[in-house]
Structure formats: C-alpha cells, structure tokens
Amino acid sequence: MANISIDTHCHTLLQNQFQNIFDEEFITEICRSGHLKKFTAENTLMNIGDEMKYFPLILEGSLKILTEDNDGRELLLYYLEAGDTCVITLALDQSKKSRIRAIAEEFTQVLFIPVNKMDEWMVKHKHWRYFVMKTYSHRLNEMLGAIDTLAFHNMDDRLLKYLRDKAMKTGNNEIHNTHAQIANDLHSSRVVISRIMAKLEIDGQIKYGRNKIELLKF
DNA sequence: ACATTAAGTGATT
DNA sequence: AATCACTTAATGT
Structure with missing residues (x-):
C-alpha cells in the first residue's frame, strides 16, 4: 500500500x-x-x-x-x-x-x-x-x-545582480537574507556587503532592514 | 532583564 | 575589497 x-x-x-x-x-x-x-x-x-x-x-x-x-x-x-x-x-x-x-x-x-x-x-x-x-x-x-x-564587474554590480536574480526567482522584490548569508554566496565579507547596501539605499535602489531587503528598481 | 544575532563604524592592510 | 575590533540596534527567552 x-x-x-x-x-x-x-x-x-x-x-x-x-x-x-x-x-x-x-x-x-x-x-x-x-x-x-x-x-x-x-x-x-x-x-x-x-x-x-x-x-x-x-x-x-x-x-x-x-x-x-x-x-x-x-x-x-x-x-x-x-x-x-x-x-x-x-x-x-x-x-x-x-x-x-x-x-x-x-x-x-x-x-x-x-x-x-x-x-x-x-x-x-x-x-x-x-x-x-x-x-x-x-x-x-x-x-x-x-x-x-x-x-569584469565590481561588488556593487554583483550584489545588485544577486538581488535581482533572487527577486526574479521568488517573484517577490523582498529578499529575506542576512548580509552575512549574502556575503557567503558572493564570496565576500559581511562588512563589505553592509557598506554596499548602505550605498545602494542612498542611491534609492533598495530599502532594507534586519533580515530584509526590498528591491526598488529593476 | 539578559543573551544572542544582525548590522554599523573607524582604522589598518 | 577584506579584516579586525568594537559599538549599536533588534529580537528572542
């Protein structure tokens, strides 16, 4: 059975x-x-x-x-x-x-x-x-x-691409990951990711909080 | 209230 | 861009 x-x-x-x-x-x-x-x-x-x-x-x-x-x-x-x-x-x-x-x-x-x-x-x-x-x-x-x-691309572009890919894959522009996890995936370090995130937020490309990144532009 | 985990910051390589 | 050492903020128990 x-x-x-x-x-x-x-x-x-x-x-x-x-x-x-x-x-x-x-x-x-x-x-x-x-x-x-x-x-x-x-x-x-x-x-x-x-x-x-x-x-x-x-x-x-x-x-x-x-x-x-x-x-x-x-x-x-x-x-x-x-x-x-x-x-x-x-x-x-x-x-x-x-x-x-x-x-x-x-x-x-x-x-x-x-x-x-x-x-x-x-x-x-x-x-x-x-x-x-x-x-x-x-x-x-x-x-x-x-x-x-x-x-050929710097970390900024790689991070954006990573976020876009993830948003595309889940069909949701909110990504639930920590900076440390993303750093691991991109072979980088948490501090670097955090700093680029801050920069991207100022640029108006993303908004983020603890455990959450919202992609504003595609 | 306390411990844990995530994220921010300045200095150094 | 990466690492260290330290701070601050958010969250869980």
Whole structure:
C-alpha cells in the first residue's frame, strides 16, 4: 500500500514537470529507477567530496549550487529549479567525487537516479538526450555569465545582480537574507556587503532592514 | 532583564 | 575589497 502511494506521488510530480517532453512510458521508467527524497531549507543534499552514485532530478522547489575555495569559503554558482537536473554532476573525473555542494533553498523534492541510467537513457531515449543537451547549454551559459560578472564587474554590480536574480526567482522584490548569508554566496565579507547596501539605499535602489531587503528598481 | 544575532563604524592592510 | 575590533540596534527567552 505504502509503496503504491509513494509511486503515484512521484509519478505525479514527474508528470507535472515533464509531461510535455517525455512520453508516459518513459516517465514511469524514470519513476521506477529513482528514489525520492524530501529536503527543507538549508538541508545539504550533496557535498564536496561525496561520491557520485546518483544524479538529482529536481521535481519541486529549488537548490543552490556552490563551490568552495582552499580556505573553505563559498561561491554561489547557480540555482537549480524544478525540472532541472544537475549536469555538472555528470562531468565526473576519475575519482567520481563531487566538486560542488548542493543546498536546498526551500522545501524541495528530488529524485535520485543511479548514474548508470544516464548512459542507458542517453542512447535509448532521444527525448532524454535533447533534455540533457538543453540543460547542459543552459547551465553553460549561466556559468559564462557568472564568470563575466566575476571578472569584469565590481561588488556593487554583483550584489545588485544577486538581488535581482533572487527577486526574479521568488517573484517577490523582498529578499529575506542576512548580509552575512549574502556575503557567503558572493564570496565576500559581511562588512563589505553592509557598506554596499548602505550605498545602494542612498542611491534609492533598495530599502532594507534586519533580515530584509526590498528591491526598488529593476 | 539578559543573551544572542544582525548590522554599523573607524582604522589598518 | 577584506579584516579586525568594537559599538549599536533588534529580537528572542
């Protein structure tokens, strides 16, 4: 009984995301191949150095993907949302160790699929192949954008972009984060973020208070 | 009222 | 832009 209800739950989530891309039969196969896990905000679902036996398919919610430098400080790479899969998981080196960390941003349901399925589906299902290629190029573009802002823009611009991205993602121009959390994501320090915030408020770009930033201009 | 956490400030590298 | 050391302000218990 329990199994059946879990299966239909998973199946429904898959249908919501993929019914226009994959046929019914394949969705059922995906559902059978993976196991569903639920996470709440701030849960780490994959860490640097973890062995990659599974790749994630996000069915609900969103994740943030980060790397770490030698001193253990974090840098936000990009967000993954429902309907995405983590393609850089697939770019494995010999060690099969993850180079990234994935943290849930909110309540999130993820289907973990054994990596060998990837090979199998890539040859067997052309729609899967298209899907992977599409997400691959999408992520690559985002990464190029991230490199661009890192290399050519100052912190002020990076912070504004960060806030806009976040507002866009949540569909709300109020962001509920501390300056320290943002500093972590941007690989900066709390003091620096606080000072730029103050400057942006004077410019009339934002308004903010404790744990809250309101974006005024887009 | 007290402790904890977030944000502000000045000086230094 | 980053870090340190310290202050002030907001919030939780």
